[in-house]
Amino acid sequence: MSAxxxxxxxxxxxxxxxxxxxWLFLAPGLxxxxxxxxxxxxxSFNLSLYEWDGLGAAExxxxxxxxxxxxxxxxxxxxxxxxxxxxxxxILYLAAIPAGLFIxxxxxxxxxxxxxxxxxxxxPFVISQVVVGLVFTWFYDPTFGLLxxxxxxxxxxxxxxxxxxxxxxxxxxxxxxWPQTAYCMxxxxxxxxxxxxxxxxxxxxxxxxxxxxxxxxxLPQLRPATFIAxxxxxxxxxxSFDLISIMTQGGPFGxxxxxxxxxxxxxxxxxxxxxxxxxxxxVILFLIMLCFIAYFLWSMYREERGH
Amino acid sequence: xxxxxxxxxPRAAQITYQAMLPIALLLWLxxxxxxxxxxxxxxxxxxxxxxxxxxxxxxxxxxxxxxFFNSDMPRYLLNSFLITIPTVIGAVALSCMTGFAxxxxxxxxNLWIFFLFVAGNFVPFQILMVPVRDLTLExxxxxxxxxxVLFHIAFQTGFCTLFMRNFIRALPFELIEAARVEGISExxxxxxxxxxxxxPAIAALSVLIFTFIWNDYFWAVVLTxxxxxQPVTAGITSFNAQFRAAYQLMSAGSIVAALPPVAMFFxxxxxxIAGLTLGAVK
Numbered sequence: 303m304s305a306x307x308x309x310x311x312x313x314x315x316x317x318x319x320x321x322x323x324x325w326l327f328l329a330p331g332l333x334x335x336x337x338x339x340x341x342x343x344x345x346s347f348n349l350s351l352y353e354w355d356g357l358g359a360a361e362x363x364x365x366x367x368x369x370x371x372x373x374x375x376x377x378x379x380x381x382x383x384x385x386x387x388x389x390x391x392x393i394l395y396l397a398a399i400p401a402g403l404f405i406x407x408x409x410x411x412x413x414x415x416x417x418x419x420x421x422x423x424x425x426p427f428v429i430s431q432v433v434v435g436l437v438f439t440w441f442y443d444p445t446f447g448l449l450x451x452x453x454x455x456x457x458x459x460x461x462x463x464x465x466x467x468x469x470x471x472x473x474x475x476x477x478x479x480w481p482q483t484a485y486c487m488x489x490x491x492x493x494x495x496x497x498x499x500x501x502x503x504x505x506x507x508x509x510x511x512x513x514x515x516x517x518x519x520x521l522p523q524l525r526p527a528t529f530i531a532x533x534x535x536x537x538x539x540x541x542s543f544d545l546i547s548i549m550t551q552g553g554p555f556g557x558x559x560x561x562x563x564x565x566x567x568x569x570x571x572x573x574x575x576x577x578x579x580x581x582x583x584x585v586i587l588f589l590i591m592l593c594f595i596a597y598f599l600w601s602m603y604r605e606e607r608g609h
Numbered sequence: 610x611x612x613x614x615x616x617x618x619p620r621a622a623q624i625t626y627q628a629m630l631p632i633a634l635l636l637w638l639x640x641x642x643x644x645x646x647x648x649x650x651x652x653x654x655x656x657x658x659x660x661x662x663x664x665x666x667x668x669x670x671x672x673x674x675x676x677f678f679n680s681d682m683p684r685y686l687l688n689s690f691l692i693t694i695p696t697v698i699g700a701v702a703l704s705c706m707t708g709f710a711x712x713x714x715x716x717x718x719n720l721w722i723f724f725l726f727v728a729g730n731f732v733p734f735q736i737l738m739v740p741v742r743d744l745t746l747e748x749x750x751x752x753x754x755x756x757x758v759l760f761h762i763a764f765q766t767g768f769c770t771l772f773m774r775n776f777i778r779a780l781p782f783e784l785i786e787a788a789r790v791e792g793i794s795e796x797x798x799x800x801x802x803x804x805x806x807x808x809p810a811i812a813a814l815s816v817l818i819f820t821f822i823w824n825d826y827f828w829a830v831v832l833t834x835x836x837x838x839q840p841v842t843a844g845i846t847s848f849n850a851q852f853r854a855a856y857q858l859m860s861a862g863s864i865v866a867a868l869p870p871v872a873m874f875f876x877x878x879x880x881x882i883a884g885l886t887l888g889a890v891k
Contacts, residue, residue, distance in 0.1 A: 316794070320714070323795035327710035328722065331703035331766045338763030339729040342740035349739060356739075408633070411615045411626070419630055421878060423637060428874045429867045430824035432842045436849075436863050440647075440856075441640045446660040448643055480640075488885055494611065502611055511613075520611050537731055544826045548846070565735040570742070570831065577739050584735040595731045599724050606720065 343588070350581035360578070367582035380556050381583070384564040387471050388540065388590070391560060394475045395482060395539035399531045402486025403524075407516075409487075410494045420491060427484040435548030438477035439464065464550055467557040474545050474558055482538055486531040493527030494520075529601065536594050540587065561587040647860035648672055655856050672861040680851065681836045682862060685844030689869070692754050692761070692840050693822045697815050699762035700769050704814070705807060707766065708773025709799050713785060723774060730767030734827050737764075745832055757832050757840075761822050769814055772884070776810040777803065813884035816877045820870040841866045 315322065350367055354360035371381050409420050426434065441448050442463040453459035463473035497520060505511075505519045521528070543562045546552060552559040552567060559567070561583055569580025615626050635642070646661075649669035659665060676682050711723050741760055742751070750756030780803070788798045829843035836844065845866050852858040874881050 319795050321716075324710040324714035324716055324719075327706040327799070331707035331770065332722065334703065334759075334763040335726060335729060335766050337744070338741060338760050339732070339737060339767065340725065342737045342744075343729075343732060345740035346736045346738075407612055410610070410612065412610075413615060413623075413627065413630075416630075419634060421875065422634055424874075425638060425641070425871070428820060428870050429641075430826065430842050430870070432824075432826050432845060433863045433867045436845075436859070437640045437644050440643065446658070448639060448661075451661060485885070488882055492882060497611060499610060515611065540733060543734070547826070547830075562733060562735050566738070566827075566831075569739060580735075581739055584733065584738065587733045588736040591731065591733050595728050598731070599728060602724075602727065603720075 346581045346584055346588075349578055350585045352578045354577040356575040356577050363578070367579045370579065371582060371586070380559060380564060383556060384559045384561045384583075385586075387558065387560045388587075390471055391475060391478075391539045391542055392536065394472070395478065395535055396532075398479050398482035398486045398535050399528065401479065401483040402488075402531065403490050405483065405487045406490035406494060410491060420488075424484050424488050426481040427488070429481070431478075431481070431544035432548055434477055434481055435545045438473075438480075438545075439549050441477075442473055465554055467554055470550055470554065470558040474542075474549055477549065478538070478542060478545050482535060485534060489527045489531050490524060493524040497523045533594075533598055537591075540591050540594075561590075644860045644863060647856050648864055650857050652855060652857055655854075668857065669861075672857045673865070675858055676861045676865055680848060680858075680862070681844060682841070682848060682865060684836050685839060685841040685848070686865070686869075688754060688838060688844070689823055689840040689842075692757050693819055695758045696761040696765065696822045697818045699758070700765035700818055701811055701814050703762065703766045704769030704773045705804065705811070706799075707770040708777050709803055711770065711774040712777030712780075713782075713803070723770070726767045726770040730764075730771065738831055742831055752833050752835065752838050754833075754838050757828060757838070760828060760832065761825070765818055765821065769818065772814055773807070773810060776807065780806055809880070809883065812877065812880040816873055816881045817884035819873055820881075823870045 349360075351362060351364060352360040353363045353367070405423060409416065409423060440446075442450075444450060444460045444462040444465070449463065450460045453461060461469070463469045501519055501523070502515070505515050510519060541562060542560055543566065546558055546560060546563045547566075550558045552563050565580045565583040565587065568574060568576045568583065615623050643661075646664070649667055649672065650659075650664040651666050651668040651671075654660070654662075654665055657665075707726070711719055745751050745756040745760070748756065750759065784802055784806075785798055788802050793801075823840075824842060825840070826842040829840050833839045833843065836847070839847075845862055848862050849859050852862070
């Protein structure tokens with residue numbers, strides 16, 4: 303702000319400062335965000351129209367990368383498996399919301415030591431997904447994993463969850479649900495704290511209890527918590543990458559890939575450097591996400607207008 | 610309070626509840642406790658298939674000693690700190706300013722810029738991957754901590770702006786009006802009036818961003834390689850490749866890698882939770 307020290311400029315600045323100030327405050331953050339986030343989105347759109355190995359000259363190919371996604375049967379298989387798995391992730395990941403609510407209701411008491419219990423239940427969320435992935439890889443291990451110890455107790459198994467194309471995606475999703483449920487739990491615990499006790503009393507006088515109370519009186523008051531839980535769970539489901547990379551690297555035979563992982567694989571791994579093709583996959587993933595982003599923004603917009 | 614307080618229920622229900630709490634917790638943290646158990650076992654237990662029995666001898670000191678003195682782990686941990694701390698400072702500083710601009714001033718594009726930050730914060734990483742990697746290469750920052758830090762600051766600014774702007778919106782606007790009437794410049798209002806009130810938001814965001822960045826894996830893999838710049842999340846895969854099948858060491862390594870955000874959470878719990886709920890749930 304050395305310009306402010308010059309007398310004439312100070313008066314000009316002084317007169318207009320309420321108009322200029324917001325832009326001065328925005329400039330550094332907005333510049334960074336533009337360079338590293340907003341512009342790259344458009345660059346990726348552009349790149350998806352080229353064939354490029356990351357080093358040589360890029361060749362313009364129009365929509366061929368998208369056609370390849372559709373036609374090339376080897377890749378098409380991989381693409382559809384990824385797309386299908388993304389859908390499974392999206393749907394099953396939402397289970398974190400009711401599961402989180404359930405645990406929150408279980409823990410919403412005031413017995414001695416409950417604070418520590420709440421913190422410990424939240425634990426899985428704080429741990430890196432890389433570690434969660436390792437922990438669950440061992441949990442599923444066919445020779446010594448806890449899951450199979452448990453199954454053999456009932457005379458079942460052994461089950462090689464991560465080595466079986468039928469179970470692998472579900473196995474990874476369960477691992478992902480562990481921290482995600484903890485997140486939803488904490489959202490609901492905070493929400494339950496703010497529930498209006500008078501309404502509960504009024505409900506009790508009217509004879510509401512149990513499920514009816516939960517559905518008609520509690521849940522409506524938890525709406526903000528549910529909204530955030532929904533947002534973070536959807537985003538989390540579509541961002542799933544770490545767990546797949548750590549637990550299976552997309553295997554066996556590519557059966558646990560999702561778009562986020564498949565994109566990384568084609569663009570930046572020993573499988574090749576097909577940047578344009580990767581960008582096309584990323585664009586598809588982005589468009590799926592965009593539906594949700596638009597919905598979130600629309601909800602926020604209505605909220606803003608409401609004020 | 611919902612559900613009905615347990616104190617007001619029959620004695621039997623209270624006892625059942627008290628008994629169920631630790632059991633539920635054990636089940637919930639089971640996989641993690643297993644890793645903790647692994648990390649203090651001697652190597653012999655694994656060759657003898659004594660996976661779940663008590664450790665035949667307590668080798669915690671040996672295993673963790675190996676992690677700290679005989680591997681690249683300290684290097685990775687240091688890298689993680691050198692990446693995480695500057696990112697926290699940078700993102701929080703930038704978003705204090707953007708949040709102030711969007712929370713206080715009324716101008717036509719205000720809401721659109723705000724939504725730009727929010728939307729950008731939600732995009733899938735993959736759509737940024739190739740351009741950001743190229744940009745980092747061009748800047749000569751590929752495989753450096755600085756390259757990773759710059760990207761993280763930029764990306765986290767989206768989320769932080771969302772948080773800060775909503776926090777500032779909830780502050781009493783009369784304070785700023787009063788300061789303006791006194792003829793105090795906007796910069797001074799930011800520094801002397803608003804910033805002191807933002808301390809709780811700054812604390813909440815710092816803890817949260819610390820955890821996010823510490824736990825980042827994707828960008829660590831995309832923008833760095835090798836022990837000189839990789840953070841611990843990426844480093845642990847090389848660590849595990851080095852100690853393949855040495856479960857006691859891999860467990861100890863994982864626990865060490867997971868510990869700093871856990872410690873952060875327990876020390877700053879209140880702030881952490883305020884941050885997670887995006888300030889929307891009070």
